[in-house]
Amino acid sequence: MNRSIRPDAVLIQAVIAGALSFAHLHDLAAAAGQSGWKAWAYPVSVDLLLVAAWRRLRAGRDRSSWTWFAIALTASLGANVATAGLLDLDHVPAWLRILVAGWPALAFLGGTLLVHAPAPATPDPAPMPDDKPAAPEVEMHRTDTPDSAPASAPELDPAPVKPPASGPAVPPALLDHARSIADAHRNTTGEPITADALTARLGLPAPTCHAIATQLQLT
Numbered sequence: 001m002n003r004s005i006r007p008d009a010v011l012i013q014a015v016i017a018g019a020l021s022f023a024h025l026h027d028l029a030a031a032a033g034q035s036g037w038k039a040w041a042y043p044v045s046v047d048l049l050l051v052a053a054w055r056r057l058r059a060g061r062d063r064s065s066w067t068w069f070a071i072a073l074t075a076s077l078g079a080n081v082a083t084a085g086l087l088d089l090d091h092v093p094a095w096l097r098i099l100v101a102g103w104p105a106l107a108f109l110g111g112t113l114l115v116h117a118p119a120p121a122t123p124d125p126a127p128m129p130d131d132k133p134a135a136p137e138v139e140m141h142r143t144d145t146p147d148s149a150p151a152s153a154p155e156l157d158p159a160p161v162k163p164p165a166s167g168p169a170v171p172p173a174l175l176d177h178a179r180s181i182a183d184a185h186r187n188t189t190g191e192p193i194t195a196d197a198l199t200a201r202l203g204l205p206a207p208t209c210h211a212i213a214t215q216l217q218l219t
Contacts, residue, residue: 021076024083031089032100045107046075052114068110170211178202178212194218
């Protein structure tokens, strides 16, 4: 659907003011020795720098935008005031010619810095709160009585501790040899051999013979 274009007083006023400022800047540049298309490029350069600095200020990018906005506003306002009859445009002073001739380099520097200014670091977004309602706390109460403690297991009698063996350990072969001597003595004399007799026959240390006699149950 086509939208009807309605005249806006503010827009009309902006167009008129822009056209007058554009013409004043052109006249000043032409009076300062900039002829032809160069005289028309000066008002474009000043107004574009002014608009670019204002857009950076609206975006809140960096504080240097205030500096370039003030420079462009001073150039535009100064050109408009200068054409009001304060200066003789037929005999422009040398300092004004220097300012007009140096403006392109200054405008180029300002536009480059405004375009390539680093963007401010944006803070990380805060985590969104969890909209899910928290689960209500439920308090549990037991109605049944707990069972009595289980009966303890019967205590087992500790294993009997073996008495430490008295005397040195006797090898089985030596014990069999002593037993054969005792059996031979019994068969020969008809009486069991005594511990002293067995000690004399074996010729071993007394503790070892005593241990053998104990195991053979000799007196």
